Amino acid sequence: xxDVILIGYGNVGQSLYxxxxxxxxxxxxxxxxxTTAKVPGLPGTRVISDPKDLIxxxxxxxxxxxxxxxEVSNSLPFDDxxxxxxxxxxxxxxxxxxxxxxxxxxxxxxSKSKEVVWKDVPLCLEANSVQDLNLLKQLAGxxxxxxxxxxxEQRKKIHLAAVIVNNFVNHLYYLAExxxxxxDIPFEVLHPLIMxxxxxxxxxxxxxxxxxxxxxxxxxxxxxxxxxxxxTSLEEIYTLLTSSIIATYGREKL
Amino acid sequence: xxDVILIGYGNVGQSLYxxxxxxxxxxxxxxxxxTTAKVPGLPGTRVISDPKDLIxxxxxxxxxxxxxxxEVSNSLPFDDxxxxxxxxxxxxxxxxxxxxxxxxxxxxxxSKSKEVVWKDVPLCLEANSVQDLNLLKQLAGxxxxxxxxxxxEQRKKIHLAAVIVNNFVNHLYYLAExxxxxxDIPFEVLHPLIMxxxxxxxxxxxxxxxxxxxxxxxxxxxxxxxxxxxxTSLEEIYTLLTSSIIATYGREKL
Numbered sequence: 217x218x219d220v221i222l223i224g225y226g227n228v229g230q231s232l233y234x235x236x237x238x239x240x241x242x243x244x245x246x247x248x249x250x251t252t253a254k255v256p257g258l259p260g261t262r263v264i265s266d267p268k269d270l271i272x273x274x275x276x277x278x279x280x281x282x283x284x285x286x287e288v289s290n291s292l293p294f295d296d297x298x299x300x301x302x303x304x305x306x307x308x309x310x311x312x313x314x315x316x317x318x319x320x321x322x323x324x325x326x327s328k329s330k331e332v333v334w335k336d337v338p339l340c341l342e343a344n345s346v347q348d349l350n351l352l353k354q355l356a357g358x359x360x361x362x363x364x365x366x367x368x369e370q371r372k373k374i375h376l377a378a379v380i381v382n383n384f385v386n387h388l389y390y391l392a393e394x395x396x397x398x399x400d401i402p403f404e405v406l407h408p409l410i411m412x413x414x415x416x417x418x419x420x421x422x423x424x425x426x427x428x429x430x431x432x433x434x435x436x437x438x439x440x441x442x443x444x445x446x447x448t449s450l451e452e453i454y455t456l457l458t459s460s461i462i463a464t465y466g467r468e469k470l
Numbered sequence: 471x472x473d474v475i476l477i478g479y480g481n482v483g484q485s486l487y488x489x490x491x492x493x494x495x496x497x498x499x500x501x502x503x504x505t506t507a508k509v510p511g512l513p514g515t516r517v518i519s520d521p522k523d524l525i526x527x528x529x530x531x532x533x534x535x536x537x538x539x540x541e542v543s544n545s546l547p548f549d550d551x552x553x554x555x556x557x558x559x560x561x562x563x564x565x566x567x568x569x570x571x572x573x574x575x576x577x578x579x580x581s582k583s584k585e586v587v588w589k590d591v592p593l594c595l596e597a598n599s600v601q602d603l604n605l606l607k608q609l610a611g612x613x614x615x616x617x618x619x620x621x622x623e624q625r626k627k628i629h630l631a632a633v634i635v636n637n638f639v640n641h642l643y644y645l646a647e648x649x650x651x652x653x654d655i656p657f658e659v660l661h662p663l664i665m666x667x668x669x670x671x672x673x674x675x676x677x678x679x680x681x682x683x684x685x686x687x688x689x690x691x692x693x694x695x696x697x698x699x700x701x702t703s704l705e706e707i708y709t710l711l712t713s714s715i716i717a718t719y720g721r722e723k724l
Contacts, residue, residue, distance in 0.1 A: 217524045237673070243673055243680060262645060272678075273722035276640050276691060281476055281707075282690075282691070283690070286608070293602060305691055311681065320724055323660070323662070324662065324663060325666060325667070325681050326661065327681070329580060329674070330670070330718060331672075334555055336662045337662060338659045338660075338662060338663075345668065348508060354490065362662070363610060363661070364656070364659055366611070366655070366659075369653065370653050370654070370655050370696075372698065373649055373650070373652075373655060373698070374650070374655055374660075375652045376649065376695050376698055376699070377646040377649045377650055377655075377664055378646075378660065378689060379661055379682055379683065379684075379695065380645060380646040380649070380704075380708075381642060381643060381644050381660050381661050381663060381664050381667065382666075382681070382682065382685075383644045383680065383682030383684060383685065383711075383715065384642055384707075384711045384715075385639050385642055385643075385664075385666055385667055385668075386636055386670075386671070386676050386680050386681075387634060387676070387678050387711055388639055388642070388678065388712060389671050389676035389679075389682075390636050390637060390677055390680065391634060391641075391714075392631040392632075392634040392635045393675065393676055394693065395627055395631045395634070396628070396631055397628065398609060398625070398627075399623065399624050399627045400624070401620070401624050401627060401628055401631075402618070403675075405577060405592045405594070405616070405620075406577070406592075406628075406632065406635050407671070408577070408578065408590045408591060408592060408616070409577060409578060409579065409592075409632055409635060409636050409711075410635050410636075410639075410668050410671060411641055411669070412578065412636075412670055413579070413635065413636045413639055414639075414664050414665055414667070414668035414669075415665070415668075416584070416640075417661070417664060418661060418665075419584075420583075421609075421647065422641070422643035422644035423644055423647075424638050425640055425643075426637065426639065426641065426644065427579050427636070427639050427640075428633055428636065428637030429582070429633065429637075430479070430633075430641075433546055436536075436537070436557055437536070437652050440626075441558065441633065444627070444630055445630070448586070448715075451713070452710055453638075453710060454634075455710070456706055456707060457637075457707070459639045459644075459693050460641060460703070461637065461638075461641050463703075464641070464644065
């Protein structure tokens, strides 16, 4: 049995706690938080707030917001134990106080309202020694089927790509929903198409999956759409994404 | 048994043919195409190319490209039978030669490579009499669980919204895939997040589902991302969608 101590107990920490406790090879022995009173009693796990109370463990997993990682890392009263953070954006170097460092980044959007299915969560790992990487891989492998070794530079790009496919895509859903609302159309009419669009990329590269007037360079439809969005908050987005699609397939033909 | 004649036999026509033949209340008695030699023999259905050979039917369903609908409609040698087209963008008025007209618009992206599950396809119906609308509703209801009465103006907006949630979203997938490729990251690392993002909107309005640096107005992360996309084809798109998200939640707080 290997011991993990969680530092921070927000959405990621809470979800990780449950998942780690369900493994056979790892257990959470302590959780360190700012205010212990906010954490409910957890069987077999002590909740502490003072770094001096930290006991020895195989891995200290920092699950706090990006801005707080360095401070928390510096507060740990040792420098020879494996410390990893769980952030997509922070470099491993924010843990520089420690000699054994790593990253354990779960690429998923965590929210209180929805339970995470850990076996499908891609885990992006980084460590500065083979041994420590192996420990992270063991933990990752006991939680998920999707384990990736990813360096800091790649992780930054994944984080950026995640913003594109999650935050930006969701915002497009929002804009489409608004358009529906403005014209008394139930948004659910679009649900099947939304699911079809995302499901398709599991089978087809997005370059091939592309359809629609911009891909066909169908000026008649594009002009009709432009006329409809003119002067609305959609105008710039429609224009820019359309040009980007046209440019993509224009290039392809050259 | 009610008789349907399909005019046009592309992706939509072929898929509709199979689906209608599988119903108990409707059958396809004829298919009219430009070149009969291109259509394989179909049991119980005659393939014709001359409008003079059209027999009497309860519904003539035009499944040709938008540009050809009017011409095809005008070529039909009668004006007292129900004629409907299947386009999201064309107004019902392109069928003006006829006295009984309608629209039967399946809101789904059809491709040869993937079989359509008709029961989940939203069918947007329009007709200029209650009786004809009822016939379209009967046919629609025997194919799909999602039947909507949608007027021409609404249909135009749905078509525009579909471009946003399908074409634009897929293009964002493409841009994210490119970013991954450029940094030796397997695109599949993003698959679970993509599925999570689309699946979420079945339960949560996109306005609430939004997460990420732009929603939090997290300037540090936004600046880091901007620095990374500077000078690339992502720069404008990143900037515009980020401002749009910030504006959305800025407005919310007022």
